[in-house]
Amino acid sequence: MRIVILGAPGSGKGTQARFLEERYKIPHISTGDILREAVTQGTELGREAKSYIANGKLVPDSVIIDIIAERLKGVDCKRGFILDGFPRTVTQADALQNILAKMDFKINMVLNLKVSEKTLIRRLSGRRVCKGCSANYHVEFQPPQIFETCDYCNEGLTQRDDDKEEVVRQRLKEYLTKTSSLCVYYKNQGLLEEIDGGKEILKVSKEVLSTLERE
Numbered sequence: 001m002r003i004v005i006l007g008a009p010g011s012g013k014g015t016q017a018r019f020l021e022e023r024y025k026i027p028h029i030s031t032g033d034i035l036r037e038a039v040t041q042g043t044e045l046g047r048e049a050k051s052y053i054a055n056g057k058l059v060p061d062s063v064i065i066d067i068i069a070e071r072l073k074g075v076d077c078k079r080g081f082i083l084d085g086f087p088r089t090v091t092q093a094d095a096l097q098n099i100l101a102k103m104d105f106k107i108n109m110v111l112n113l114k115v116s117e118k119t120l121i122r123r124l125s126g127r128r129v130c131k132g133c134s135a136n137y138h139v140e141f142q143p144p145q146i147f148e149t150c151d152y153c154n155e156g157l158t159q160r161d162d163d164k165e166e167v168v169r170q171r172l173k174e175y176l177t178k179t180s181s182l183c184v185y186y187k188n189q190g191l192l193e194e195i196d197g198g199k200e201i202l203k204v205s206k207e208v209l210s211t212l213e214r215e
């Protein structure tokens with residue numbers, strides 16, 4: 001199963017990708033997580049990506065395409081994978097098609113999580129992440145069992161720097177100008193499935209599963 005999850009910032013791509021990873025035992029590949037890890041480690045990639053992320057801009061296509069090309073060669077991707085946050089431009093989508101064609105792979109389905117802007121902003125402003133293991137929470141919709149403490153590793157929670165209001169506005173702008181056209185791109189290939197991402201987490205997961213298992 002080779003799945004791409006599309007959607008605006010805060011639409012729930014990561015949340016649903018983690019659910020599918022658990023369900024199908026295939027890797028969840030998040031370019032946002034890869035880039036944040038590189039920033040934390042202070043690698044060359046991290047130094048290059050840092051200011052783009054901080055300003056809510058996409059990192060250059062050339063940088064991210066090479067990373068995905070390398071990651072998809074991993075043996076754990078043979079049975080399938082879930083791409084979260086990639087592709088984000090038509091150039092990235094074309095590159096993905098070429099990378100997969102060389103491996104004799106094809107995307108099975110592209111899920112687009114549709115969520116209103118008002119809900120996106122509420123989700124992003126309330127998101128908290130674990131300082132230790134990066135698990136995601138939401139102060140209102142997905143709170144930890146103990147206040148501001150990670151359920152998995154007991155570390156404290158923090159807010160992502162790019163979840164501050166002015167950066168969120170820029171991320172949404174980047175999504176509208178550079179990424180949203182991918183829905184048409186994949187619709188023309190007969191791969192796109194629209195999901196109502198505005199419902200509760202479990203209800204969205206249910207719709208995602210029934211869509212994936214309908215075939």
Ligand code: AP5
Pocket residue numbers: 007008009010011012013014015016031032033035052053054056057058059060064084085086087088092123124126127128136137138139141142162171197198199200201202204
């Ligand atoms: P990235 O980390 O990919 O950020 P994003 O796309 O903006 O997505 P988010 O992680 O903010 O949201 P999500 O849709 O995963 O929602 P989540 O499940 O977390 O990218 C960050 C940056 O890296 C980019 O700005 C760019 O600079 C760079 N980058 C990454 N990929 C790139 C690429 N391919 N090319 C170029 N640059 C790239 O949920 C959000 C919150 O809502 C959580 O708190 C969650 O608990 C809650 N929630 C989720 N679902 C629900 C629900 N159904 N109901 C209620 N609450 C919910």
